[in-house]
Amino acid sequence: METYIQEKEVAKQIALRAGQVILEYYSKNVSVTMKSGDEPVTEVDHAANNFIIENLQKAFPEDLIISEERADDPKRLTAKRFWLVDPLDGTKEFLAHNGEFSVMIGLVEWGKPVVGAVFQPTENRLWWGDRTKSFMLDNGVETTLQVSDRTDFQAMRAVVSRSHRSALLDQVFAKFNITNEIISGSGGIKIGLISQAKAELMASASAGYKIWDICAPEAILIGAGGIVTDFAGQPIDYQNKEQRAFNGILASNGKCHSDLVLGMKDLITLPFSKK
CATH class of the missing domain: 3.40.190.80 (D-Maltodextrin-Binding Protein; domain 2)
Incomplete structure (x- = not known):
């Protein structure tokens, strides 16, 4: 029996739409500030973050949502279930315009990741699934994912x-x-x-x-x-x-x-x- 049907579909659709939010900024000059160390954060990170959180909350109002761009919630330490969001993984790559950045939305249940969606907007490539089966949507073509069998x-x-x-x-x-x-x-x-x-x-x-x-x-x-x-x-x-x-x-x-x-x-x- 297929598991986490709603969660997978919601994560998939939000990741796709958040990718479009990000691409709206890709050809623009964006404001950049520095977090701890040498990690940049931009207005794009915040725009995608707000979009993802707003839509996840609409779909799952009872769920805790943790994101790179917001303060942690101590409830996470004991929560049965919570979402983990990186609205723009690869901010440096976004700023370098090399296309190697992604939107990441994951669900943790009982301490384990059970659902994930990763979208690379510049390639229109989405990976998503759960612990039992996962898929890739590459420019509209869907395939089931399977790792290689290389052992050497x-x-x-x-x-x-x-x-x-x-x-x-x-x-x-x-x-x-x-x-x-x-x-x-x-x-x-x-x-x-x-x-x-x-x-x-x-x-x-x-x-x-x-x-x-x-x-x-x-x-x-x-x-x-x-x-x-x-x-x-x-x-x-x-x-x-x-x-x-x-x-x-x-x-x-x-x-x-x-x-x-x-x-x-x-x-x-x-x-x-x-x-």
Whole structure:
């Protein structure tokens, strides 16, 4: 029996429409301010955020909604169910006009991501689904997502960040002889590529990822047969107070995931720093 029918459809439609809100600003000069560190936030982030929250609240008035662009709600720590929203994942990519940004809407229930929608507006490409099945809508053509069956590390394709690269990640790739790299912005797009068998691995060796960065794509990847853990091989904690994945993010097609975790133990010290 299909699960979360309404939630999936609502998340899908809101993500698509929020993408159009974002594209209205794409050719304009937008105002930019800086959050903590070197993270930019724009009027586009806020416009998309307001649109998503307003429409999610209309559809699910009883649900808690947590977003990158609003203060956390302590109810999240014990809530049975809540939404996690990143209205513009890849603000730097948006400002660079390279197209590698996305809208991400995910639903957590009993601590696990159960529904996700990730939309890349510039490519008109949507990934969405739940933990049992996920799909891609690519310029109007719908396909069921299924991860690749590659098990040879030398043949695996790793999706790596355009703007955040660590020496530790280079060490991990060298140990496993992983040399095929795809460069992309937005964690949602990276994991989307794994879910559609265009890549097999994404790793972030820092505590930089927030829970809204990973929730929606995790649900989609699991539905496609993949897996997401931290570098210790543990599930991501979506109800920690700091809203961070302190032990990093490891997403894969699931075929050699445990081998990766075991093989990295002598290289890493957990938790990672926030940078």
